[in-house]
Amino acid sequence: MALSLPVQSHEPGLVPALERRKPKNLVEAVREGSVAASAGLCVGDRVLSVNGAPLRDIVDWRFHTAGEQIELAFEREGDRRFVILDKGYDEDLGLSFADDLFDNIHICKNKCVFCFLYQQPKGLRPSLYIKDDDYRLSFLHGNYVTLTNLKEGELDRICEQKLSPMFVSIHATDPIVRGKMLGRKQPEPVLPILNRLADAGIQIHGQVVLCPGYNDGEHLEQTVAELADLNPEARGTYGGVVSLAVVPIGITQFRERLAPVTVVSPGYSSTILDWAETQRERFRRTLGSRFLFFSDEFYLGAKRDVPPRSHYEGFPQLEDGVGLVRLFLDDLEKVARKLPRSLSAPRSYTIVTGESAAPLLTRFAEVMSRVEGLSVNVCVVHNFFFEGNITVAGLLVGKDIVRVVSEHPEAGETIILPSVMMRDGENVFLDEMTLPQVEQQLGKRVIAVERTPSAAAAAMLGDESVVLQVR
Missing domain, CATH: 2.30.42.10 (PDZ domain)
Structure with missing residues (x-):
């Protein structure tokens, strides 16, 4: 039930320890x-x-x-x-x-102007400071990589073993602009390596972290145009850049002694979405694909409805926050059709979320409250920990949840929150608070569920629910 935010966790101080691991x-x-x-x-x-x-x-x-x-x-x-x-x-x-990598993880050597690591406080769990830029994790898990640390033998391996698709952080095709974005002292061309991958039959999903004043305007137009020329349809090959996601820069209150950056405003989002639509119409005619996708944050910021399911063409950039809202809304429609009319005993729930997803969860609460005997409301938690423009549920910490929910006047008997707030496989928040600790401080039962209406509805309805499954 949270909207994803592209987060790159980097901490140079942990590099030696990682390189020594067995x-x-x-x-x-x-x-x-x-x-x-x-x-x-x-x-x-x-x-x-x-x-x-x-x-x-x-x-x-x-x-x-x-x-x-x-x-x-x-x-x-x-x-x-x-x-x-x-x-x-x-x-x-x-x-x-025990691990997908038998040797050491490949460490990022860049100092990107938008890097989330440099905007984190000290004292968080070590995994949040890992500065990875490993092509193998790109192939295995969809992690975005810049390819700036790629050795010739590794490039040969990608081509020989057909490690496709690859997810590449491009940001700009102009070598000077890209070098500046990545914090490099020299230009960083990306088109030659993308062409080589494409020639080897590797499909590529590209990413642009949009930083107003750095890689927008004519630079973005150039980037989109040159990457579209690398699309398989344009090249007449299997390999190439099959999709491009654009996501906004995220800024926290811990952005100290870093290059000045500008956040994406609602008006900016609206203008660039209009521009993107004209590009997509052209690509549909020339490439048979929309090719260019903007993350959900742009639509939410501009207060626009997200496109229909067909727009996302199979959701190739879902992990970059492109299409999560659409999946949520489609799932909500299915849930609404399968709800029971009433419950055998009254129940009350409060859903915890961040500011970005508040409108979505409010709609979900309204749908669920149609069930007689079921009371559902939403508690929107401001991110006091990170501040800045960080409003996604996945970056909320335990202390902020306790702070806000404890003052929520209509808190239900049970609190429901998305499991994306916690470490994979563990009930631990970013600030090291555990789920039991949150329960204890709130004096209420707290349940973590997957970020879908189906999962939340099943948790609320329990034995009285029908099978709620996304198809």
Whole structure:
């Protein structure tokens, strides 16, 4: 139920520690009945190579284990061992690893003018300061990378192993403008490497963090035009830039001793959305695709309705906050059609969200309150921790939630908040407060759910709900 904000977490002080970390090519699980289980592989074994090829990450593992006969070298309790495995082509061996990367994460060497890390306070959990710029995480998880630290051998590997799609932080195609955006001392051309990737059949999703006064105006027009020329339809190839997302810069109160930047205003958002629409109409005619997508923040800031589902063409830039609102609204329509008329006993809930998503959650609360016996209201939490223009729910901290909800006059028996506020797999907020601590201080039950109306409705209705599932 939160709107995503592109956040790049970077902290130079943690780089040495990351570079010293031990490899994580340890077997974490062995699937019962698998080829690996039959061969006697065990949890805790350290896989060293496949057919003599060393393994840097899970990508190497998948690439080298695709064949029908595998010679696997591994280490168990200090002893080096070998086993030959026969399997079907592309059959999974049945091993899971503790980490996707078996060596060190590739660290970002840039000092971007919009970097979120430099706008964070000290004392947050270490993972929020990791300065990653790793092409493997781009392929595996959709992380955006600048490619400025890419070595020739790594570029060859992307092309050879067909690591597609890649998600690339472009920001500007003008080398001088891009170099300035990335905080580099020299120009940083991006078109040559994009062309090489495209020639190798790699599809690319591009990103522009829009910073008024830096890469907007004629620079943005140039960037969009030159990247559109790299679209597969324009090139007549499979590879190329298939989509481009534009997101606004985020600013916090901790932006000290950094280059001055300007936030995207509501009027600015409205003007640039008008411009974008003319570009998309042209691209639909020439490329058969809208190609250019602006994040939800622009529509919310301009107080405009988001486009229909068809506009997003499969939502290729969802992790950049492009289309989350549309998915929310479509899901809400499905929820509204499946609600029961009444509950067997009255219940009351308060939904916690940030300022950006407040209108959406208010609509959701109105729909849910149609159920007789169900009372739902919304508590909008201002981000006192980060301040600036940070208004998304995903960056709210536990202390701010307690501060605002405790003063909310209509707080329900149960508080519902989106799980995106907390660390993956853990009930811990950005400020290290835990969900139980928030519960204790509020004196209320607190439930974390996925950020969809279906998930929130299921949590509220419990046994009296029908199956609420997005199709």
